[in-house]
Amino acid sequence: MSNIGPSINTLTGHAVDRLIADAAKLRVAVSKGERGETIIDAGKAAPGGIEAGLRIAEICLGGLGTVELAPNGPNPKWPFQIFVRSTDPVIACLASQYAGWALSHGEGKTAFFALGSGPGRALARKEPLFAELDYHDHAERATLVLESGKAPPPEIVDKVARDCGVATENVAFIFAPTQSLAGSVQVVARVLEVALHKAHESKFPLSRIVDGLASAPLSPPHPDFIQAMGRTNDAIIYGGQAHLFVTGPAEDAKALAQSLPSAGSRDYGRPFADVFKAYKGDFYSIDPMLFSPARAIVTAVDTGETFHAGQIDQALLDVSFG
Numbered sequence: 636m637s638n639i640g641p642s643i644n645t646l647t648g649h650a651v652d653r654l655i656a657d658a659a660k661l662r663v664a665v666s667k668g669e670r671g672e673t674i675i676d677a678g679k680a681a682p683g684g685i686e687a688g689l690r691i692a693e694i695c696l697g698g699l700g701t702v703e704l705a706p707n708g709p710n711p712k713w714p715f716q717i718f719v720r721s722t723d724p725v726i727a728c729l730a731s732q733y734a735g736w737a738l739s740h741g742e743g744k745t746a747f748f749a750l751g752s753g754p755g756r757a758l759a760r761k762e763p764l765f766a767e768l769d770y771h772d773h774a775e776r777a778t779l780v781l782e783s784g785k786a787p788p789p790e791i792v793d794k795v796a797r798d799c800g801v802a803t804e805n806v807a808f809i810f811a812p813t814q815s816l817a818g819s820v821q822v823v824a825r826v827l828e829v830a831l832h833k834a835h836e837s838k839f840p841l842s843r844i845v846d847g848l849a850s851a852p853l854s855p856p857h858p859d860f861i862q863a864m865g866r867t868n869d870a871i872i873y874g875g876q877a878h879l880f881v882t883g884p885a886e887d888a889k890a891l892a893q894s895l896p897s898a899g900s901r902d903y904g905r906p907f908a909d910v911f912k913a914y915k916g917d918f919y920s921i922d923p924m925l926f927s928p929a930r931a932i933v934t935a936v937d938t939g940e941t942f943h944a945g946q947i948d949q950a951l952l953d954v955s956f957g
Contacts, residue, residue, distance in 0.1 A: 643731050643754040644774035646698025651675075651778055651807050654690050661687040663817075670792045671804030678815025679784050685853075688820025691809055692719070695780050695821060697731030697754040699723045702824050704853065710874065710949050713852040713956060717820060717870075719827045724847035724879075728828035729835065730754075730770050734782065735762045740790045747791060749783040755806070759798035767841065776805040782822065784812040814863040819856045822867040826851040826928055830877035830895055833927045837894040839887070845936065849877035849928060855956055865908025868926070869955035872897045872907060873948040875928035880936050888935035889942040895931035896945025900924040906955040 654675065658665045664681035666674045677683040677691060685704065692702040700721035708716040721727040736751035736759065755777035756762065757770060777799040781787065787795070787808055796803040811818035827849035835841060852874045854866040877895065881888050897903055902910050902922045914920040930945040 641698070642772050642774045643697030643699060643726065643757055644772055644777050647694050647754045647778045648774070648776045650690070650694050650698055651809075654694070654809075661690065663687050668786060668792060669789045670796070672792045672796075673807040674786045675807065675809040676786070676811075677809060677817040678811030683811055683815055683817035685816050685820055688811070688817035688824070691780060691811065691817055692717075692821045692824035694778060694809065695732040695753050695824070696721060696727040697757070699727035699731070700827075705850070708850070708852050709947060710852060710952060712953060713874070715853045716850040717823045717826065717853055718848070718850045719824055720848035721827065722846055724827060724831055725768070725841045725844055726770050728831040729764060729841070730757045730768050732825060732828045733764070733832060735764060736779070738781075738787065738791050738795070740788055747785070747788050749781040749787065749810070751779040751781060751795070753778050753780040753809075755779040755795060755799050758800060759795070761798060769842070775801060776807070777801050778807045778809070780821065781808060781810040782813055782818060783810045786810060812860070813867060814856055814858055814860060816856055819854055819863065819867050823851050823854055823870045826871045826875040827877055829871055829875070829926050830879060830928050830931065833895050833924070834879065834891060836923070837891065839881075839891050840883075843882045844879055845882060846880040847877065849875060851875035851928070852952065861908050861911060865906055865911065866955055868907040869952060871928055872903070872925060873929050873951040873955070876930040876932070876947065877928045878932040878934070880934045882937055883935065885935040885938045885940045888933045888940065892931045892933035892942035892944045895927055895933070897925055897927040897929055898945055900927070906951065908955070
């Protein structure tokens with residue numbers, strides 16, 4: 636299979652260069668690791684911030700999406716929205732932004748584990764999902780974003796470079812913990828991605844999703860990891876809305892709209908932090924159908940019909956955000 640469309644790692648490389656050039660303004664720290672890799676701390680030792688999070692979210696989308704802050708949300712207490720759009724949402728969200736590459740090394744207190752997102756995934760193609768995506772990337776540099784509080788060890792750098800087929804000095808890792816401003820922004824900016832992932836899980840043909848946009852409220856950060864993770868997830872689950880544009884029969888678009896909202900999950904109805912604690916921290920015991928936007932709009936572009944499902948739960952957002 637040949638490369639289809641632009642190289643998302645090449646596109647993202649330019650965005651990484653701009654991030655590095657603006658490091659002081661964005662309050663991120665740039666350094667070189669033991670293998671010559673580029674390390675960008677956007678929220679641990681470096682303060683980072685909302686603007687850094689917006690930039691990182693666009694990097695996660697492989698250069699095929701736009702992420703902005705808009706002051707027009709429906710909740711008067713939380714009016715600022717993360718707004719995401721992409722003209723190639725399948726590649727931007729599923730081949731790049733989706734946090735699907737599990738990276739781990741070591742055991743005990745020195746162990747490292749993080750889920751990698753970003754365009755480097757499309758070079759490595761280590762996940763079963765890539766067997767269904769009609770996209771292969773080829774590039775001389777790779778970028779991964781880690782929802783983590785520390786940089787990867789040299790062994791992970793070697794693995795990523797090897798799997799991506801690039802030199803270690805051409806790999807960039809950007810990391811920010813969920814508790815940070817940049818970390819929370821880039822997680823909430825996954826609101827379009829979770830809609831795409833839900834569509835995939837619902838067996839809707841990905842090739843028929845031609846455009847998409849989504850928004851979710853900017854969640855306030857929290858110093859506790861579980862609370863911070865809960866708020867970012869709740870922003871999407873109870874406050875997110877996505878609009879997908881699809882080809883094919885209107886009845887398929889209607890069925891997709893009905894399948895997307897988070898309210899269809901057995902675990903819907905409580906703040907995510909409470910759900911996480913109820914499962915004793917076992918993330919994979921949570922119903923995967925919960926990870927969805929609260930409200931869905933699907934337009935069948937061939938017929939002009941639009942279908943709506945779900946609703947935003949303002950009360951639960953207020954409980955979660957505090």
